[in-house]
């Protein structure tokens with residue numbers, strides 16, 4: 125416990141508030157800007173670091189619990205760092221009836237992770253979403269911003285390989 | 295002057311099928327043949343026929359190519375563009391007659407459609423306001439500016455337009471409420487949250503024809519006396535957000551938005567808000583809370599948003615498709631509009647047709663068309679010659695309509711009477727391999743997961759229903775489960791705070807109504823008639839196919855398989871735990887399930 129506390133403090137000391145402050149300035153005086161503020165912070169860091177959330181609360185003069193409440197309500201926000209590539213498998217109705225369950229199971233097996241988890245090498249985070257909006261091509265998944273349709277279990281390994289090799293395909 | 299225009303579909307479906315690579319390859323070929331100033335490439339919005347993407351239309355001859363790849367481009371340029379020969383193998387081939395079809399309007403998928411709201415989708419460049427204006431765009435707004443609020447509201451009321459966001463509330467009456475709420479500030483909100491899994495109509499309209507939505511929003515503002523609007527777009531739709539922002543900037547530049555619009559003295563401003571991923575935020579009061587920067591939780595109504603909405607000001611909330619219908623009404627008149635559709639449901643409805651049909655995609659049909667026409671004519675029937683079983687309409691709030699009701703006309707009232715609802719327009723076709731208990735379980739797991747937790751009936755009730763359904767699909771159902779589900783369903787419907795809970799039991803109630811025998815088979819016979827629920831499958835070995843290789847015997851974790859080498863093996867049913875290991879291992883497809 126003691127060690128963990130020390131660790132958290134160290135992080136906080138090192139935390140660079142400049143980026144958060146920039147975001148706050150952008151939304152200065154705007155009504156109802158909490159969601160876009162959090163979206164911008166997440167864009168900067170890839171997730172919502174705790175010191176950043178506390179800073180937002182201080183700057184807006186509201187309780188930290190309120191910021192935390194909004195951050196945990198929406199599926200889009202993440203409180204822990206995520207992998208380099210985000211895999212989103214669609215669990216929507218169209219994909220469900222075209223057998224996405226098997227594809228999802230295979231993907232979890234290949235990555236050896238569960239829903240919402242990140243591989244040890246931080247390469248991939250595996251998520252499941254309700255619908256990607258490309259239902260005509262079910263089953264569908266997205267890796268970062270790219271959509272893959274008409275998926276089969278056999279295609280997964282090949283697709284992952286593209287991302288394992290090198291840079292972000294975005 | 296361009297001699298030819300090539301429209302490449304750049305809807306999300308086609309983009310994932312490789313549209314951009316096709317475009318790049320075409321561009322290279324055009325450069326190679328010095329044709330770049332003769333042939334213009336246009337990336338259009340969704341053309342609807344996602345199954346066959348990427349889609350490709352060559353004008354002026356109006357030839358429709360499907361499933362094109364970058365490798366086809368050299369031939370396309372040399373044969374079609376230079377020599378003028380149509381490339382047959384890239385045309386759509388009618389699966390029943392085997393005939394090649396040149397023009398998309400002759401394809402059955404398009405023939406039965408009536409594309410009013412989608413009139414520009416896949417036809418114009420959505421990032422070019424001039425193309426929208428050339429096709430009659432913003433003429434509805436011009437008329438509205440002459441008319442004044444009372445007359446606009448009268449016109450929308452007389453058109454019979456009902457909200458396309460789910461409940462089908464008459465749009466003109468909603469506008470009248472908001473108009474009559476006295477206040478110095480009022481808001482228009484466009485609901486583009488589209489959370490229904492299996493639906494992508496609003497996305498396609500926003501991506502394919504953003505100005506139509508924008509024009510509808512401005513007209514609504516004029517009608518209710520508002521000067522500011524918010525469009526709340528789902529986080530997962532970045533392209534829609536981008537196209538909408540482009541459209542707003544262009545409209546401002548043309549004086550169609552901003553201060554003193556077209557010298558009428560009317561000022562109007564449109565903001566875009568991105569959602570952050572919560573289904574319940576599609577519910578209007580939750581959506582308003584989310585715009586205000588709070589947790590997106592619904593609140594009791596009344597007061598209705600038309601009286602007390604965004605930041606406590608009167609607010610008119612409409613769905614994307616609803617608003618995209620408005621410019622047409624004001625341009626062509628309410629009599630013209632109400633000539634399409636049925637007595638109680640006017641106009642058209644866009645459906646996202648998905649699931650087990652041959653032609654998946656987006657289609658717009660006149661209200662009153664039958665389910666049969668949509669599934670069999672537009673959808674081309676069920677894939678792989680399987681038997682049609684049911685169609686799920688209305689997403690998590692809707693229900694499953696069985697084959698016996700296939701001639702049911704699609705309109706607000708008949709769907710509600712059948713236990714489903716129009717919902718947003720997701721239509722998922724299911725065949726004999728789909729288990730209706732599993733579908734009910736699937737939807738409950740969705741709503742349970744998305745329940746915001748504010749009211750107990752929805753938070754706890756859906757959880758109990760889900761647990762019961764899970765037990766049934768695992769073969770642990772009990773005789774009283776059906777009555778238990780029905781009781782819970784009725785309590786949840788009656789006592790939930792918002793539409794999410796009030797409609798969550800619908801998928802269970804409709805499947806119980808039309809497919810009760812499937813529930814009973816799961817509970818009493820421990821069987822899944824569709825052969826889908828893994829815990830209820832029985833495994834057996836086909837002696838004709840089994841070579842006696844002993845591979846399955848080795849993988850069986852409970853030693854349920856026996857047999858001599860080179861002799862057909864047998865599975866001991868009582869011992870078998872249905873893990874499926876033998877089925878995966880067998881190289882000869884000899885392990886079967888029933």
Ligand SMILES: Cc1cc2nc3c(=O)[nH]c(=O)nc-3n(C[C@H](O)[C@H](O)[C@H](O)COP(=O)(O)O)c2cc1C
Nearest residue numbers: 457458459485488489576577578612613616793794
């Ligand atoms: C749980 C829930 C989710 C909803 N999701 C949406 C949605 O994604 N899009 C939408 O337009 N309406 C949605 N609605 C309906 C809205 O509350 C509202 O009725 C609609 O936006 C009104 O627009 P209309 O009159 O044009 O249909 C939802 C309702 C509920 C209860």
Ligand code: FES
Nearest residue numbers: 214216219256259
């Ligand atoms: S259901 Fe999977 S993309 Fe819509």
